[in-house]
Amino acid sequence: MADERKALIAAACHFYQRGWMVGTAGNLSARSANGGFWITASGRHKGELDELDFIRLDLDGMVLEAPDVAARPSAETSIHQAIYRCFPEAGAIYHVHSVEANVVSHWAADGRLRLPALEMLKGLGRWEAEPAVDLPVFENLPHVPDIARRIEAQLQEAPPAVPALLIHLHGATVWGPSPRAALHHTELLEYIFRFMVTARMAGLGGTQ
Numbered sequence: 001m002a003d004e005r006k007a008l009i010a011a012a013c014h015f016y017q018r019g020w021m022v023g024t025a026g027n028l029s030a031r032s033a034n035g036g037f038w039i040t041a042s043g044r045h046k047g048e049l050d051e052l053d054f055i056r057l058d059l060d061g062m063v064l065e066a067p068d069v070a071a072r073p074s075a076e077t078s079i080h081q082a083i084y085r086c087f088p089e090a091g092a093i094y095h096v097h098s099v100e101a102n103v104v105s106h107w108a109a110d111g112r113l114r115l116p117a118l119e120m121l122k123g124l125g126r127w128e129a130e131p132a133v134d135l136p137v138f139e140n141l142p143h144v145p146d147i148a149r150r151i152e153a154q155l156q157e158a159p160p161a162v163p164a165l166l167i168h169l170h171g172a173t174v175w176g177p178s179p180r181a182a183l184h185h186t187e188l189l190e191y192i193f194r195f196m197v198t199a200r201m202a203g204l205g206g207t208q
C-alpha cells in the first residue's frame with residue numbers, strides 16, 4: 001500500500017494506544033496525491049484499521065474510490081470537508097476523543113477556551129512570548145453537518161490561532177500540512193489539555 005492510508009493507519013494505532021480513539025471513536029483523513037482525500041469509514045475500530053477501512057472522496061463528498069463497497073464514509077466527514085475547504089494548506093486532519101478534551105471543554109466561555117502559555121505552543125506555530133491563544137469550541141449538535149456549517153462559517157471569518165478546534169463533550173479536531181505534522185499537533189494539543197486538567201487538580205493558580 002503506497003498511499004496516504006499507511007500514515008493514517010499508523011497514527012490511528014498510536015492514538016488508540018493512548019486511549020484517544022477507543023473502540024470506533026475518532027476519524028482520520030489525508031489529502032491524496034491522486035485527488036481528493038482518504039477518510040476512515042464509519043464505525044471501524046481505530047486500533048485495527050487496514051486499507052479497506054478507508055474511502056477516497058472529493059471535497060464535495062463524491063466517492064472517488066471505495067475498496068470495500070460496504071463501507072460508508074465517517075459520520076463526521078462534513079467537518080473534514082469544511083476544514084479542507086477553509087485551509088488549502090491542510091494535508092491531514094485527525095479527530096480524537098480524549099477524556100481530557102472533554103473535561104477542558106467545560107472551561108470554555110463564549111465559544112473559546114484560553115490555552116495556558118506553555119512552551120508546547122511553539123510546536124503549534126505560536127512562537128511569541130506569553131501567547132494569548134484561544135481555541136474555538138463548538139456545540140455538539142446532533143446533526144453533524146450543522147456543526148460543520150458553523151465550523152466553516154467561523155473559520156472562514158476568523159482562522160484559529162492554532163490549527164485545531166474543540167467540540168464540547170466530544171473531542172478535538174486537529175490538522176497540519178502532512179500526516180506527520182497533524183500527528184505532532186494532536187500530541188501537543190492533548191499534552192496541553194492534560195496539563196490543564198492536572199494543574200486544576202493540583203490547585204495551581206495562574207495556569208490559564
Ligand SMILES: CSCCC(=O)C(=O)COP(=O)(O)O
Nearest residue numbers: 024025026027042043074075
Ligand atoms: C463511538 S464515537 C461516536 C461517533 C464519533 O464521534 C466518531 O468520532 C466516530 O465516528 P465515525 O463515523 O467516524 O466512525
Ligand SMILES: [Zn+2]
Nearest residue numbers: 026076095171
Ligand atoms: Zn467524534
